[in-house]
Amino acid sequence: MNPRNVITVILPALTVALIGTTIPFLVGFNQYYVLLALQSVIMASIALAWNIIGGYAGQLDLASFAYVGLGGILATMLMTEYNVTPWLGMFLGAGVSAALAFTIGFPLFRFGIKGVWYALSTAALVVILHEASIMFLGPFDYYIPFVEGWYYLRFRTWENLYYFSLVVLAFVISLNLYISRSKIGYYLKAIREDEVAAEAVGIDVRKYKLLALVTYASILGFIGYLYIVSQRTFSYNTFSGPQSVYVAIVGIVGGLGSVSGVFSAALILKIVEEYLRGFLGGVLPGLHLLLFGSLLIIVGILRPGGLSSLTDALTKKIRVRIQRWYS
Amino acid sequence: MSNAVVLEVSGLSKRFGGIVALNNVSLKITKREIVGIIGPNGAGKTTLVNCVTGIYRPDSGKVFFLGEDITGKPPHLIALKGVARTWQKIRPFYNMSVIEAVTAGALLRTKDVLKAREEATEVLEFVGFPKSKFEMLGRNITLIEHKLVDLARAIATKPKLLFIDEVVAGLRPHEVDVIADVVRRVNREMGITLGVIEHVMRFVMSISDRIVVLHEGRLLTQGTPAEVARDPLVVEAYLGTKPV
Amino acid sequence: MLPSPGLIFQSVLDGVFLGFLYSLIALGLSLVFGVMGIINFAHGDFIMLGSYLVWILANGLRSDPSFMSLATVPLFFVIGAAIYMTIIRPVLGKEPLIQIAVTVGIGYVLQNFALMMFRAEPRAVQTTYLNLYLNLGVVSIHLAKLISAFLSLLIVLGVHYLLTKTWVGLAIRATAYDREVASLMGINVGKIFLLVFSLGIGLTGLAASLWMTFGQADPYIGSSFGLLTWVIIALGGLGGVSGLIASSLIVGIIQSLTMTLVSPTVSLAIPYVVFIMVLWFRPQGLFGKV
Structure with a gap:
């Protein structure tokens, strides 16, 4: 990669992270808002990880919370049962999720499963893990016993975890930008557009799809612990079908393959959700999800570009300006 | 020979x-x-x-x-x-720009995206694709332009x-x-x-x-x-x- | 400890009854997919919606849920037509990911609508005339299940007759085989699509009222019905009505047996394990043509 590319990959991520760090100060360390920011950052990271398999490679994956749940519960239980630090646990979670994705993806792609059958297999994966985890975990909610400090990545207040999540988000943003500007990104997009034509120009479709799937799953496995801590609890319901669909909604409404679009969609939907919950939560609990589902339908019918149609124009302007400074 | x-x-x-x-x-x-x-x-x-x-x-x-x-x-x-082909029924990359689609072909022989883009530009110019439309999405070009892109995408793999x-x-x-x-x-000048x-x-x-x-x-x-x-x-x- | 043969027989019998109802549900979905190529992820959620409707109507009228099909079928037929015109038609030519996404959106809307209106508690109809058991020594037959299985089979065979023996059926099959040729032969493909989609959704109205003679409504039955029907279609291939019925029965029996012999939890997961295995080793389905 040449220097200008390094800048376009790292700079947006750093900018987001830097702006992000000011938020706790802006809200006066109000824990409600910091937690909200933390949850938004985690959802944005999950949706941007989905963007790799869904947005670039064009596979409608509905299993995100299979990997979030697996990695997260593994890291959490290693901590609570064996006092293993999540610094290690999160990497183990990433590894186990990656292994699961490989085990599922290898035969699926080997036999050319795509389109609706891929979507179904991934939806089925969540159901299988959901039911299997009832057998192992029982039908209970687990609350994480209170431990504190950087060793456990758990704190009395939410700021530190939030800063840590910002680093993860910055990494996921850079990874997305790197992919979109590298050979892998071109190849994944070609696969998304037409697998047969992609193969005919020499693209190993199976290899690249598997690479996208495993990358996506390992990021989610890593983030799992952060997700569970930010929710304060985990159970068999962490393997959630509806949540996995929600991630795909964010990815599509944001615009397939658009980093700025998916990022904005994750934040906007989270804010709308909180707003509606605050006003109508007691009366109409599912309203925000109903609206998001409608939004998905509208984006599907009207403009498959999603939010990215707006955000891309803006980011392009900014990029051109930055490139002018450096040239 | x-x-x-x-x-x-x-x-x-x-x-x-x-x-x-x-x-x-x-x-x-x-x-x-x-x-x-x-x-x-x-x-x-x-x-x-x-x-x-x-x-x-x-x-x-x-x-x-x-x-x-x-x-x-x-x-x-x-x-x-080194065997490439074009398609009777066009198989366009609708949501990629013309230059991106041809670059995807050129990436077969190099990892360097910038180099591949330069090669893609050359190939597109060679087949006479209008330069003003390089950045257009596949969904917005005409049938003959699709045929030229298809041809360029195949040539870019250096078959x-x-x-x-x-x-x-x-x-x-x-x-x-x-x-x-x-x-x-393509035959005479490129020797394909x-x-x-x-x-x-x-x-x-x-x-x-x-x-x-x-x-x-x-x-x-x-x-x-x-x-x-x-x-x-x-x-x-x-x-x-x-x-x- | 081995379970008694009577228990196993009972469980297989229940699985067969359930399987026939599944075949009715899968029929509508396979029609829509086979003829239009539309991948409807919201199919099960229409059954969920129908179940709530039946629950309200049957309790309000103090009558049996099966009679409510007189209301739900025409209503859902019309709803199907409306959804086709507004949501499905605009995405007909688009990429599969967008088509699936749109129907996932419909399902998500329906599910959360139900959650909003009815909360997450399961609801059952109080008045049923069919809640009787016929005791046959080793096994007892739940009349509601028997009747719903019988009616399901009747309708599946009826639709099969419609497809194979009538002019409309011929037009539908021609459209499924090749859209362009069908329209050249003077078939109005748009009308066929409208009919097929409405019929598919209309059938979920019937399935819902049969389901409520012994089952319960809750916001999440939609996704489990939906996934399960896709599993059935994957197993059966898109071949014919016999493959569809056979794979429905297999899924019903597997589910019922694991529920009795292992645990209800496992019974929810096992069809999907089978599904993934089948996708791996026989992507054309157990009964599909190569």
């Missing part, structure tokens, strides 16, 4: 259920040649290309490329060895042998002339050996060095365009089914 055999197909057969699409076809293509592959509908022209490029696995027979047995290899490996599958279908007469000129230059599958006789007769005629899955005859045009078997095959 100028007579070196690039592609050798021997005894190739392929059936779909009860239909024999290819029946014991053998042929050779030598270096820098333009070979027209013609025949009425259902003659097995596209099936032949699909068997050579790895889309289908032939039921029997062998395919040798530069002396190496490539029978039944997956399409991406065959592309890597030694390129199959061009019914490229002029659906084009207007003056567009056919444009494409014919591009195809000739060509297999041109065609339905439109005027086009294929004018550009080919040699013509191979398929009929009902069999190799009917082959020879220079002039010889083939006079061959009573060919006339019968065409007139016997439907005139072109």
Whole structure:
């Protein structure tokens, strides 16, 4: 990669992270808002990880919370049962999720499963893990016993975890930008557009799809612990079908393959959700999800570009300006 | 070396259920040649290309490329060895820009995206794609532009042998002339050996060095365009089914 | 400890009854997919919606849920037509990911609508005339299940007759086989699509009222019905009605047996395990043509 590319990959991520760090100060360390920011950052990271398999490679994956749940519960239980630090646990979670994705993806792609059958297999994966985890975990909610400090990545207040999540988000943003500007990104997009034509120009479709799937799953496995801590609890319901669909909604409404679009969609939907919950939560609990589902339908019918149609124009302007400074 | 055999197909057969699409076809293509592959509908022209490029696995027979047995290899490996193709029914990348689509082809021989983009630009200019439309999305360009992008995408993989599958279908007469000129230059200036599958006789007769005629899955005859045009078997095959 | 043969027989019998109802549900979905190529992820959620409707109507009228099909079928037929016109038609030519996404959106809307209106508690109809058991010594037959299985089979065979023996059926099959050729032959493909989609959704109205003679409504039955029907279609291939019925029965029996012999939890997961295995080793389905 040449220097200008390094800048376009790292700079947006750093900018987001830097702006992000000011938020706790802006809200006066109000824990409600910091937690909200933390949850938004985690959802944005999950949706941007989905963007790799869904947005670039064009596979409608509905299993995100299979990997979030697996990695997260593994890291959490290693901590609570064996006092293993999540610094290690999160990497183990990433590894186990990656292994699961490989085990599922290898035969699926080997036999050319795509389109609706891929979507179904991934939806089925969540159901299988959901039911299997009832057998192992029982039908209970687990609350994480209170431990504190950087060793456990758990704190009395939410700021530190939030800063840590910002680093993860910055990494996921850079990874997305790197992919979109590298050979892998071109190849994944070609696969998304037409697998047969992609193969005919020499693209190993199976290899690249598997690479996208495993990358996506390992990021989610890593983030799992952060997700569970930010929710304060985990159970068999962490393997959630509806949540996995929600991630795909964010990815599509944001615009397939658009980093700025998916990022904005994750934040906007989270804010709308909180707003509606605050006003109508007691009366109409599912309203925000109903609206998001409608939004998905509208984006599907009207403009498959999603939010990215707006955000891309803006980011392009900014990029051109930055490139002018450096040239 | 100028007579070196690039592609050798021997005894190739392929059936779909009860239909024999290819029946014991053998042929050779030598270096820098333009070979027209013609025949009425259902003659097995596209099936032949699909068997050579790895889309289908032939039921029997062998395919040798530069002396190496490539029978039944997956399409991406065959592309890597140097066989490319275009599509009768266009397979465009609607949500990628023209330059991105061609760059994806050029990335077969390099990892460097910038270099691949430069090569893609050169190839697009070579086939005469309008420079003002390089950044346009695939969904916004016209049919002849799609055909040029398809051709450029295949050339960008730097093939030694390129199959061009019914490229002029659906084009207007003056567009056919444009494409014919591009195809000739791909052969002469880039030195790429060509297999041109065609339905439109005027086009294929004018550009080919040699013509191979398929009929009902069999190799009917082959020879220079002039010889083939006079061959009573060919006339019968065409007139016997439907005139072109 | 081995379970008694009577228990196993009972469980297989229940599985067969359930399987026939599944075949009715899968029929509508396979029609829509087979003819239009539309991948409807919201199919099960229409059954969920129908179940709530039946629950309200049957309790309000103090009558049996099966009679409510007189209301739900025409209503859902019309709803199907409306959804086709507004949502499905605009995405007909678009890429599969967008088509699936749109129907996932419909399902998500329906599910959360139910959650909003009815909360997450399961609801059952109080008045049923069919809640009787016929005791046959080793096994007892739940009349509601028997009747719903019988009616399902009747309708599946009826639709099969419609497809194979009538002019409309011929037009539908021609459209499924090749859209362009069908329209060249003077078939109005748009009308066929409208009919097929409405019929598919209309059938979910019937399935819902049969389901409520012994089952319960809750916001999440939609996704489990939906996934399960896709599993059935994957197993059956898109071949014919016999493959569809056979794979429905297999899924029903597997589910019922694991529920009895292992645990209800496992019974929810096991069809999907089978599904993934089948996708791996026989992508054309157990009964599909190669």
